[in-house]
Amino acid sequence: MIVRRSLWLCLCVGVLLTIFSVTVVADDVIVLKSGRTIIGKILKRTDQSLEVEMVVGKSRAKITISTDEIERIEKGENPDNEFRKRWSSLDPKDLEGHNTLLQWCVGQGLKIQATQVRQRIQKIELALLKDKFPDLWCRPCGATGKINCLGCQGKGVEVSPCQRCAGQGTVGCRACSRKKEGSLDCRRCGGAGTYERFDPSKGRKVKTRCSTCSGKGKIECPTCSGKQKSRCDDCKGEGGKSLPCRDCSGKKALICKPCEASGVKGNPEKKPLPKEEVKKGSDAEKSEEAPPKKKPVIKKNPFG
Ligand SMILES: [Zn+2]
Ligand SMILES: [Zn+2]
Ligand SMILES: [Zn+2]
Ligand SMILES: [Zn+2]
Ligand SMILES: [Zn+2]
Numbered sequence: 001m002i003v004r005r006s007l008w009l010c011l012c013v014g015v016l017l018t019i020f021s022v023t024v025v026a027d028d029v030i031v032l033k034s035g036r037t038i039i040g041k042i043l044k045r046t047d048q049s050l051e052v053e054m055v056v057g058k059s060r061a062k063i064t065i066s067t068d069e070i071e072r073i074e075k076g077e078n079p080d081n082e083f084r085k086r087w088s089s090l091d092p093k094d095l096e097g098h099n100t101l102l103q104w105c106v107g108q109g110l111k112i113q114a115t116q117v118r119q120r121i122q123k124i125e126l127a128l129l130k131d132k133f134p135d136l137w138c139r140p141c142g143a144t145g146k147i148n149c150l151g152c153q154g155k156g157v158e159v160s161p162c163q164r165c166a167g168q169g170t171v172g173c174r175a176c177s178r179k180k181e182g183s184l185d186c187r188r189c190g191g192a193g194t195y196e197r198f199d200p201s202k203g204r205k206v207k208t209r210c211s212t213c214s215g216k217g218k219i220e221c222p223t224c225s226g227k228q229k230s231r232c233d234d235c236k237g238e239g240g241k242s243l244p245c246r247d248c249s250g251k252k253a254l255i256c257k258p259c260e261a262s263g264v265k266g267n268p269e270k271k272p273l274p275k276e277e278v279k280k281g282s283d284a285e286k287s288e289e290a291p292p293k294k295k296p297v298i299k300k301n302p303f304g
């Protein structure tokens with residue numbers, strides 16, 4: 001049964017809305033100046049008011065909202081559709097527009113879309129920086145302020161190879177590795193492909209094709225299925241242990257020193273270093289300081 005009720009927007013309606021908006025299938029989103037959101041279908045629109053049908057539990061309710069109360073109306077069935085509309089209507093160089101969209105994504109809980117927007121923002125900022133400092137933007141890092149870690153080729157991990165399999169993850173099959181092509185001599189026929197069998201009808205032994213090896217004399221190694229290799233037990237087939245790269249602490253990139261991570265030679269805008277990097281940098285310096293202190297001890301004059 002459909003219950004149709006006409007309600008004038010008042011405080012009590014507001015309370016109702018916050019309770020039921022969760023169960024409403026989104027059609028149009030009406031954001032009120034009070035900060036409340038109404039989701040429903042707009043039935044009638046006049047200069048003074050808006051008639052909205054909304055689903056309340058199993059029934060529908062019709063409410064009328066005064067236009068003075070409305071901040072804005074957003075059309076859209078679901079946030080992702082809405083996102084795609086906004087995304088495609090944006091100028092790819094519009095930094096402010098993208099920042100607004102990013103905030104919207106965060107507010108809607110659209111994480112993947114937010115990442116997409118963030119990447120676009122980085123691109124725009126990079127382009128702006130290059131425009132601003134056409135001669136000074138840092139070439140080694142492409143104005144990003146970061147350089148791929150050479151220690152790990154930007155992977156963020158170092159693999160210490162397994163001693164037993166030299167990082168291969170596999171070792172030669174014990175059963176067949178010294179034989180050709182991962183095959184073993186057929187045991188039934190002794191590798192001949194045929195064997196002699198007594199035929200009672202003929203009263204003598206006859207040569208019979210070996211069915212086990214189809215006459216080939218060889219069978220596929222059952223231990224490794226002919227692969228000639230088996231998994232290395234020491235590293236469980238992984239070839240070694242993956243550890244976070246020591247050079248970049250697993251971050252895959254290092255700060256660009258020539259531009260002090262600012263992306264511009266000499267850092268003219270005096271951008272501070274990212275906090276984590278400052279900390280890490282001082283750690284690295286400490287470890288670099290340590291060895292020279294030991295050196296005088298080693299260099300003792302043997303003739304002294
Ligand atoms: Zn740089
Ligand atoms: Zn084998
Ligand atoms: Zn055989
Ligand atoms: Zn291994
Ligand atoms: Zn690294």
